Amino acid sequence: DRGSVQNSPKSYDVEYLMPVSLGTPAQQLNLDLDTGSSDFWVFSTLLKESMINGQTLYDPNASTTADKMEGYSWKITYGDQSYSSGDVYVDTVTIGDLTVSTQAVEAAREVSEEFTADSDNDGLVGLGFGIINTVMPYKQKTFFEKAMPGLDSPVFTADLKSGAPGRYNFGYIDDGAYTGNITYVPVNSSDGFWSWVSPGFQVGTTGSFNSTRIHGIADTGTTLLLLPEGVCEAFYGRIASAKYDASQGGYTFECNDSTTPDFYFGTGNGQMIRIPGSYLAYSKTDTSSLRCFGGMQSDSGVGFTIWGDIALKAAFIVFDQGSERLGWAEK
Numbered sequence: 001d002r003g004s005v006q007n008s009p010k011s012y013d014v015e016y017l018m019p020v021s022l023g024t025p026a027q028q029l030n031l032d033l034d035t036g037s038s039d040f041w042v043f044s045t046l047l048k049e050s051m052i053n054g055q056t057l058y059d060p061n062a063s064t065t066a067d068k069m070e071g072y073s074w075k076i077t078y079g080d081q082s083y084s085s086g087d088v089y090v091d092t093v094t095i096g097d098l099t100v101s102t103q104a105v106e107a108a109r110e111v112s113e114e115f116t117a118d119s120d121n122d123g124l125v126g127l128g129f130g131i132i133n134t135v136m137p138y139k140q141k142t143f144f145e146k147a148m149p150g151l152d153s154p155v156f157t158a159d160l161k162s163g164a165p166g167r168y169n170f171g172y173i174d175d176g177a178y179t180g181n182i183t184y185v186p187v188n189s190s191d192g193f194w195s196w197v198s199p200g201f202q203v204g205t206t207g208s209f210n211s212t213r214i215h216g217i218a219d220t221g222t223t224l225l226l227l228p229e230g231v232c233e234a235f236y237g238r239i240a241s242a243k244y245d246a247s248q249g250g251y252t253f254e255c256n257d258s259t260t261p262d263f264y265f266g267t268g269n270g271q272m273i274r275i276p277g278s279y280l281a282y283s284k285t286d287t288s289s290l291r292c293f294g295g296m297q298s299d300s301g302v303g304f305t306i307w308g309d310i311a312l313k314a315a316f317i318v319f320d321q322g323s324e325r326l327g328w329a330e331k
């Protein structure tokens with residue numbers, strides 16, 4: 001079996017949403033595929049009105065195939081301190097023609113203000129590893145883990161684009177979606193993340209390759225690229241107008257600064273992925289400003305590097321859960 005679904009970026013590529021069908025008859029929600037977490041949760045009719053702001057709600061009572069998991073609950077807090085919690089139902093879920101008939105659907109009773117404010121986002125499909133699923137008393141499998149045994153190949157791929165729709169595929173690799181070769185690197189899933197080691201980086205075409213191992217996770221649910229302080233300093237040191245602006249909480253620079261170099265990161269056996277400098281001028285610091293908040297920021301508050309959407313949209317990525325490895329290709 002296999003599946004394929006279009007993803008669509010919200011403004012500034014802050015997140016990428018995809019249509020998902022839940023229940024019988026199908027209820028369609030727009031969900032955020034998040035390889036940085038492992039809960040499948042949705043806005044639901046269990047929520048208080050005050051927490052809803054235009055989102056589409058999953059109504060388990062309107063689904064003939066929904067069964068409540070009595071005595072089960074969930075509560076998740078993300079790295080940015082946003083959170084959600086609620087009850088659990090088993091129901092049928094279809095993403096891009098791929099159906100899982102008994103998916104644990106986590107129906108929200110409570111969401112933090114960040115989720116309420118994001119009216120286009122009806123919930124998350126966590127495609128990290130199931131060991132960090134938060135359902136109690138027994139953790140539940142991710143959508144991919146449930147689908148995997150029936151797939152042609154135990155992989156899913158992410159093709160995120162800058163300011164344009166891309167695609168998530170399940171169970172196969174579309175050889176037309178990338179150029180050159182796919183370089184595979186081993187994944188350590190013990191923390192539940194797609195964790196891997198980059199051999200180093202290079203700033204611009206003229207810079208030398210810096211052989212420094214960078215431990216981090218491939219996370220579609222994080223917007224920015226959070227890298228070690230020293231790497232940020234090497235990159236921003238090459239941009240004439242760049243500075244660390246404590247009032248903005250990060251590095252900023254003039255959006256059109258022509259000295260902005262591309263950023264290359266190593267993936268293994270000599271391959272590098274090029275992130276165009278334009279991706280790193282993330283968003284204007286305010287409407288009238290000429291300065292942009294950097295798409296690359298320090299990971300010092302996190303403890304590991306996060307290869308978020310800024311980096312992922314420069315590549316075609318194979319999340320190979322069958323072999324616990326990540327595949328990287330240019331496109």
Ligand SMILES: O=C(Cc1ccccc1)Nn1cnc2ccccc21
Pocket residue numbers: 034036037078079080081082124219221222223301302306
């Ligand atoms: O939380 C983060 C980014 C982050 C910030 C600070 C420390 C560690 C990580 N990403 N993320 C990944 N999945 C998410 C889902 C919702 C909100 C944020 C999400």
